[in-house]
Amino acid sequence: MLTGAAPTFWRVSTQVEFLRGEVESLSVDADGHLVLGPVTDELFDTTAPVLWSLASASDGALWTGSGQDGRLYRVEPDGTGGVVFDADELDVHAVAAGPAGTVFAATSPDGRIYQVDADGVTSTVFDPDETYIWALAVGPDGTLHAATGNSARIHRITPDGAATVFFESDATHVLSLAFEADGALLAGTESPGQVLRIDQDGRAFVLLDSPYAEVRSLRVQPDGSVLVVAVNEQGAPAPPAPATAGNTPPTPTVSVTTSVTAVVVANGAATATPPASTNGGSESRGTRGAVYRIAADGLWSELWSSDTDAPYDAVFDGTGALLVGTGEDGKIFQVSEDPPRTVLLGRAPARQVTRFHRQPDGTLSYATANPGKMVRLTGALAERGTYESEVRDAETVATWGTISWRAMTPGGSRVELSSRSGNTAIPNDTWSEWSRPYTDAAGSQIASPKARYLQWRASLLAGDASPILTSVTAAYLPRNVRPAVTQITVHQPGTVFQQPFSSGDPPIAGLDALETESNGSASTLGRESYRKGIQTFVWQATDKNGDQLEYAIAYRREDETAWQTLRSDMRATVFAWDTSAVPDGAYRVRVTVSDATSNAPDTALVGERESPVFDIDNSAPRIEAAAVREVGGRSVLSFTVRDDHSPIQHVELSKGDDTWRTVYPTDGIPDALVETFEVLLDDAGLGAPPVIIRATDALRNTVTVSGR
Secondary structure: OOOOOOOOEEOOOOOOHHHOOOOEEEOOOOOOEEOOOOOEEEEEEOOEEEEEEEEEOOOOOOOEEEEEOEEEEEEEOOOOOEEEEOOOOOOOEEEEEHHOOOOOEEEEEOOEEEEEEEOOOOEEEEEHHHHHEEEEEEEOOOEEEEEEEOOOOEEEEEEOOOOOEEEEEEEEEEEEEEEEOOEEEEEEEEOOEEEEEOOOOOOOOEEEEEEOEEEEEEEOOOOOOOEEEEOOOOOOOOOOOOHOOOOOOOOOOOOOOOOEEEEEEEEEEEEOOOOOOOOOOOOOOOOOOOEEOOOOOOEEEEEEEEOOOEEEEEEEEEOOOOEEEEEEOOOOEEEEEEEEEEEEEEOOOOOOEEEEEOOOOEEEEEEEEOOOOOEEEEEEEOEEEEEEEOEEEEEEEEEEEEEEEEEEEEOEEEEEEEEEOOOOOOOOOOOOOOOOOOOOOOOEEEEOOOOOEEEEEEEEEEHHHHHOEEEEEEEEEEEOOOOOEEEEOOOOOOOOOOOOOOOOOOOOOOOOOOOOOOOOOOOOOOOEEEOOEEEEEEEEEEEOOOOOOOOEEEEEOOOOOEEEEEEEHHHHHHHEEHHHHHEEEEEEEEEEEEEEEHHOOOOOOEEEEOOOOEEOOOOOOOOEEEEEEEEEEEEEEEEEEEEOOEEEEEEEEOOOOOEEOOOOOOOOOOOOOEEEEEEEEEOOOOOOOEEEEEEEEEEOEEEEEEEO
16 A cells, blocks of 8 residues: 555566566576576568568578568578569468479468569469468478468469369368378368368378367477467467458557567466367367477377467477467567476567578577568577666655665676656656666665656676676655545435444444444445434545545534534544534535545645535424314315425324325425415315324424314
C-alpha cells in the first residue's frame, strides 16, 4: 500500500523483474544477474515487410523469399545481395535448392512454382489450381514436392515437369514438408495440427496428433528424429485467406522495433507444461505454441512451450541446444535438456523470427518479419550493453529519493546508472533528459525532476571480464493527494441495516457500538429493516495514495450556518442518526474525510462533501374539525388533516373494528401538507357515527382520532 508518510522502495533484483525491461547486448541469468551477452550480426536488410524462408545456394549464398511484395533475394556470404526475381504474386512462401545452382520459388496467392538461376533467368515449373503453396521439398531422387492450401494436397513434380497429386488430406492446409532418410515424406497440416508420415505409395500414418491448430515447421535430424513446431495462434504472418480457406495466418502490421540482443537463463520448470495430448486437438490448451521432438521409434516429447510467445521455427545449434524463433517480440529461446534450462538467447531487430537456416559450415542465420531482415547468429561477447527498466508509476507526482545498486566489477569493468522522469506513461520528448551517471552505488540522490513516472538505465562496460549487476533500488515519496468523499446516500427515514451477529439482537449498522474498518469503499450494510426516528447515511471516499481514512459527520438545519458534530474518528462509511433529539425541519449532513492516520501532521489533508437536503419529521399529522353533519338526510364527515413538514400520504376510517377503509381528499390526491375531506359515511359503508380517523404522513408518522 502506498502511503504519504513513508517512502516507497522500488527494487529490481529477480529474473522476472529484470525481464520487464528492455535489454541490448545483455543477459539475465536465472539468479537475476545482468551481465554482458552476445551480439547479433545483421547480414542483409531486404526492406521487405516479411521474409518467409531461407535456402542455400550451391556456392554458399542464401536465397530468401519475401511477403507482401513477392520478391526473391540472393544474399552472398559477405552480406551483399539484391532482388533476383520479382513475382506477380504477393508472397514467396517457400524456396528450395534446385539443380545446378538454381532455386525453386513458390508464390501465393494463385500460386506458381518458378525455377530461378543466379542471374534471374526464370521458368514456370508448376501452376496448380490451389490458391496457396506453403512448402517445398526436394526428394532424394530430385523430385519436387509442393504443399498447398485451400485444397490440402501434396503435388509431385518430376524433373521433366510432369505433375501429379501425390497425396490429398482432409485437413484445411498442408503447411510443412520434410523428407526422411528412407525417402518417406513428412507433412504438417492445419486444422487439425498433425504430423503425417507418407510412404512412397501415398499412404499416410499419423505420427503426432497435436492439440494445436497448425504444424508450421518440420526438421529431420541426423539421428532420424523430427523437430516439430506447432501453434494455436498462427505462428507466421501471412495474407488472409478467403472464408473457405480456414485458419490462414493474418497479414502482419508492418512496424520496425529497436534492435536488441539479450540472453536470459530461466529454470526449465518455469516454461514446462504438461505433455500434449494426442486427441486430435479436443483438449483445450492455453499455450500459444510448442516444440516437439518425435524420436525415430515414434515416441514424442514436448521440448518447449509458451503461453506468451508464438513459435515460428526451431532448430538445434552446434552444441545440441534447441533454438526457438518466436514473435511478437522477436525472441529467440535456447533450451538445453540436461539439466533443463531455458535461455532467452536474443531479441531480433524485428517483431518475428520466421525461419532458421544452418549453413554447411554450421553457421546459423535466420530471417525476420516486420521488418524483413537476414541475421547471422554470433558468439562474440558485447563490449557494452544497456538495460532500460520498465516505467515506474508512482500514481501521483513524487519526490525522488536515492538510487542504489549492487554490482561486481572485475577486471576494470564498470556499471553506470542514470535516470529520467516524466508525466506520461510512455517516455517521449516531454520527459527529462537522462541524468548524468550516478557514481555512488551505496546511494545517490536521483537528479530527475519530480514527476509521476520514473525510469532508470544501466550501462555495463567490459574490462577484462563482464560486470555483474545484481539489483537496483530506487526510493520515492509520492505526493500526498487530498482524499475525497465521492458520494453520500441519504436513505429513506426509518431505514436501518441489521448486521449479522452470532447471538442476540443484530446490531444496527452505524448506530450500535460496532466499528467496521473501511478504506473508502462502502461498508457491508446487512439486512434492511425499519426503525422509527432513525436516519441512515452511507458514503464512499477515495484516496489515490491508498491511505487509511477516518471520517467525521456533522449536521445543520437548512436555515442555519453552524455545523454540529454528530460523530468523529470513524473508520466505517455508514452512520445511523437517531433524529428524535432534534426538531423537525430540513437538514443537511457533511462528511469530512482525513488521511491524518497515514501522514505526518504537516502533510495530512482533508476532504468533505455535503448531502442533499432531507427532512426530519418525527411529529404526527393533526386532524382538525372532525365533525358529522346531516346533508339531505345523509351523514357527512368533514375534517382537515394538516402536517408541518411531510405531505399527507394515507387517511383511513373505521367503526372501531379491524376493518379500515381508505378515503380520499376533496382534490382526489393525498399529496399536500393540508388536505380537506368530505366523506359520505353511508357510501363509505360506515353507517352512523362515531367513526375513527387515522392519518399517516409521508414519513410514516400516524395520528388516530374519533370523528363525531
